[in-house]
Amino acid sequence: MIEMTGLTKRYGDKTAVDGLTVTVRPGVVTGFLGPNGAGKSTTMRLVLGLDRPTKGTVTINGRRYDELAAPLHEVGALLEARSVHSGRTARNHLLALAASHGLGVKRVDAMLDLVGLTDVARQRVGAFSLGMGQRLGIAAALLGDPAVLLFDEPANGLDPEGIRWIRQLLRRLAAEGRTVFVSSHVMSEMALMADHLVVIGRGRLMSDSSVDEFVRRSTRHQVRVRSPKIDEMVALLRAPDVHVISAGAQTIEVDGMTSEAIGDLAAAHRIALHELSPLGASLEEAFMEVTGGTVEYHAEEAR
């Protein structure tokens, strides 16, 4: 269990994390979502005691990180930034970390095996691909068999097969009763991975709920309507709460009215409909909806 209370971090006059109060529970995969620059990595660094909070607290299983007697046994972390000396072999890297907890060669070799790096264990990490580096990071995170796992953008640099592998790994770890906290800025990944979602934007908490609830709560439902008499249809739909946009020839998208109501309306005026389809809200759209105003650096929309 990770508990953040009013967690705040300022660098100079820039607030990276702003009053986060979140509890990350065991047994489920909790996704940590936000645009780039929203404060995800800073939050992770605060949890791990690498940065000190300006205000507020964060505890792991009730204790501050630097009070843990065996940090690797309580928390396993994969940070977004590489945290490996490139001059060491994979095996020696893990051995150095393991030794600090009195863990030995057997545990190191078991982890290398688990992530599929046994064949390159004696190669220097500097020559590793991004994906291999990511696997080594995961081996390091699992080294102490921790009850809490923190993964910052774990899918970075992995191929599709690797991404599937890590998804299954995270789900298994959660099923074993561990606390799994995984950040990403890619929404589709979260939809497949997470049970629960914590969303932040500009360092502030935007949402803290189950994935389903998040999608349900934060999306406007749209309906696509296609008809040969689309102009008449548009005239009929004119109402204060209803928003209509053109979506191609004879096609519109309606916001603020259910497909049932639109169908009934068309029938009452004897207008033939060639398509009437509710557009399923995606996590992607829900995310854009929630964090839309908070993105640090907007790219110019392509025209």
Next chain:
Amino acid sequence: MTAATMPAADRQVGDDVRVTFLHVLRSEWVRLRSLRSTWITMLITVALVIGVGALACYGYVSREHEVEAIDPTFRSLLGWVLGQLAFGVLGVLVVTGEYATGMIRATFTSVPQRMTVFFARLTVFVSTTLVVLVPTAIVAFLVGQTILARKHVDTTLGAPHVWRGVLGCALYLAAIGIFGMGLGWLIRNTAGAIFALVGVVFVAPIIAQSMPDPWPERLAKWLPDGAGQSIIHVHVDPHRFGPWAGYGVLIGYVVIVLAVAAALLRSRDV
């Protein structure tokens, strides 16, 4: 909490694992020995100390006329002048190498007690380096005396203060290595820390010499290298500190740098 949320059977690592100072020492030893740069810099130091010492002795005996009376012990250990650079760089690298590669984050997430890491690394560095440096200094001395014997200006380990000078060479280099470590923790950047190291042990003495009197003599006495090298001299210069007092001054500088570095390490974000 851990027990309540996770059945013990699922755990592959027992709840008895702990971070202890001994475990961290072992971790630091694995780190030091598993980097090629450690062995390369050590080898360079050894080669410089023995090689430059031999060259200095050969240079002396090859001259037709005896230019001056020499301190044969100090002459055979003259490699310290260049050896200190290689060794200081090693001290810098064992710290900044982790900052440059990001390893430092893994270090402090595995052992969040930063002072434990600080002192364990210091302990491993000092003990490993002395194991290498003491034999190096002895070999440099013996090689040098063999050469000096041609002009019968050699001395032996049995002569007064000679052992102190030979061991002093190893102690001096170890102190410069620790100084490099301190600069590494302080500056956290390889180039910056090496620049500071070179500035203090190489550039500062040159600048001191070009100053008006009485500053060259005063500064030579008080600068880290000037004060510290007293311990290598068997014939002590009356204008300088005595061997242990001079070494004490050097250690004083090292302790100041380490103390500031430790205080910053505790308070700064990684």
